[in-house]
Amino acid sequence: MSVNPEHTRMAEALLFAAKEPLDELSIAARLPDDADIPAILEFLEKNYRHKGMNLSKLAGKWVFLTAPDLSWLLQDERESNRKLSRAAMETLAIIAYHQPVTRTEMEEVRGVGLSRGIMDVLFDAGWIRPRGRRRTPGKPVTYGTTEDFLIHFGLDDVRDLPGFDEMKASGLLNTEPNGLFESFGDEARSLDPEEEED
Amino acid sequence: MSVNPEHTRMAEALLFAAKEPLDELSIAARLPDDADIPAILEFLEKNYRHKGMNLSKLAGKWVFLTAPDLSWLLQDERESNRKLSRAAMETLAIIAYHQPVTRTEMEEVRGVGLSRGIMDVLFDAGWIRPRGRRRTPGKPVTYGTTEDFLIHFGLDDVRDLPGFDEMKASGLLNTEPNGLFESFGDEARSLDPEEEED
C-alpha cells in the first residue's frame, strides 16, 4: 500500500486532536485535495490494530480509542479527585501556620467549632498528624502537618509558608487594608514548632 | 531494541488515555514489575518521532502531542489563549530565568515596581509559586515557576529555557544588587521599589 506519508501524518494528527469522531468528509476538507482519504484511513486502521490505541469506526466516523483489551489498565484510575471544602482548607491552613496546635486552639482561631468530618478528611488526605501533647491541664493532643503535606504543596519547610504581608506585597491577595491586621507571620511563628516534639 | 511488545502497548494506552503528562513512576505503577520503563519510553519516542503525534517529555513527564509542524492544520482544535500583558510576560521570564528570585530582585531587573496585578495573573495562570525564603535579612519569599509553566511552554526543564546557559555563563542571571544608584545619595532612594506602597 502506498499512501502519501505526509497526508497520513496529517490525518493522524487530526484524528488525535479532534474532540469528536470525524467522518471522512471532514478529514478530506482539511487535507490536500489529492489525498486519498479511504486509503489513508485503511492504512492507519491496520497500523494501529495491534497498538495500545486503535483507530475505530463508530457510526461512520473515525476515532482513536484505547485498545479494549487494555481498558482494565485504566479502570482504577477513575477515582475522581475531591475538592477540599473551604472549612477543611481553612483548618489545614491554621494547622500549617500554627503547628503544633490543639483542637481547641483551632476552634478559637476559626471562631467556630470543628466538625468531626473536617479532621477526618485531612487525616485521610494524609496531610496532618498528631504531634504530641501540650503540657497544660488535660494534656490535649497537638496536631501538625506531614511530609506528604510538604510534598503536595511543593514546600521544603513549613517555615517557607509566606506571611500575610508578603502575600499581600506580591499581589496574592486582593484585599483592602482593614487596619485590624498586622502580621500573622510572626505570631504564627511564635508558637515554636520545636516547643514540644513528640 | 527488544522491548516487551505487550508492555509497550500498555504504556502506549496509558499515555494515550491520560489527561495530563505522566511521570515514569506513574507508568511503572501500572505496568508489570519487570517492565523496562525507560527502554519502552525510548522505543515509543523513536517510533512516534515522525508521526502525526509525538511522544514528548515536558517537565520530566511524558505526553503525546501533535507534531509542531502540523499546528497550522489544527487551528480549530486549539485551546483558547490566555492573553498576557508585556509586563506580565517579562516578569514571568525574569522569574523563570532567575528562580528562586525575590520580588525586589524582579523589580531591579525591570527598573520599575511590580504592580500587584502582575503576580496575581501569573499565579492565576498556575505558572509561578512561592519557592522558599532567601537567607538574607528580612528573609524575603522567593518565587519560581511550576510544572504547568514548563508544560505550557513546551520545556522539559528550566535549563531548556532559550539561551539559558549562555545567559548564565555571561552573568546576566546574577541577582546581586547592581549598586547603580547608591553613589548618588538620597535622591536615588525614591527608585527603591521597596518604598512603593502596596
Place this chain on the structure above:
Amino acid sequence: MTERTGLFDKDNKFASDVHAVPSENALVVDLDGFEGPLDILLVLARDQKVDLLKISILELSKQYLTFIEQAQKLRLEIAADYLVMAAWLAFLKSRLLLPQDEGEEGPSGQELAERLAFQLKKLEAMRGAAEKLINGTITGRDRLKRGRPEGVTVIRHSKYECSLRELLTTYAQHEERKGIRNPLRLMRSAVFSVEAAIERLENMLGKLPEWADLRAYIPKELTDPFSIRSAEASTLLASLQLVKEGRMELRQTESFGPIKVRKTIRRDEE
C-alpha cells in the same frame, strides 16, 4: 502606543519594538507606552545599533536628557522616577566628562557606565527571552494534547485537590476577616445583637408591604455559619418583640415551616 495585542499570537512584536524613538526631530513624546526610565533607556540604546555593552553611555545620557526636556516642554506629566533617572544621568555625565578627583569616593564614572550598560543588557535579555517563550512551541497552541482522552486521570499522590495558592489565600482571607489581634472585637461583630436586629427590622419593614419570609431580613453579607445562626436567632427575637409592640404581624402555617412577617396594617390606613 497603547495597543496591546494578545501575546500568544505568533510573531507578535512586543510593545517596545514599535515605540516611536525620539530622534532629533521627532517631537512625539509619549510616556504612557514606557515602563519606567530603564525601558526608555533601552529603547534609546537600541538606536545605537551596537552591542549594549559597547554603547556610548555618554551619548545615551544626552538622549535621555533631551527626551525628558522635550516631555517637559510639552508639559507632560512626568513621574518622579523619570526625573530621578535624569538627575542621575546628569550626574553620571559629569563624572564621565570631568577628570576624576583624587580621593573621590565610590565607583568611577566609567564603572557606573559599565554597570548601567550591563543592567540594560540584562533587561534586554529578559525581554528577548519573553519573546522567545511566546514564540516557542506552546502546548495547546503548537502542539495539541489528545482531543478526547478516555477520561482517565493521572495517578495522583493525593485524593484531595487543593493548591498552595488556595491554601494561602484561604488562610489570609480568614485571618483578615477575623482580625487575629482583636478577638473581643471579633466576638462583638460575630454575634448579631437583638438590638441590631430590631433596628434592622424597623428600617426594612415599611419597604415590604406583603408577607415576607423572616429570613429575608437577615443581613446578606453574613457568610460564616456561626454569624448566620446568630442573626437568625436575634431576628426571630426581634420580630417577637415587634409583634408584642403591635407593630408587626407574624405567621407560621406549619411546624418548622417558614416564618412570614409583615407590617401591621392599621385600620385607619386602609
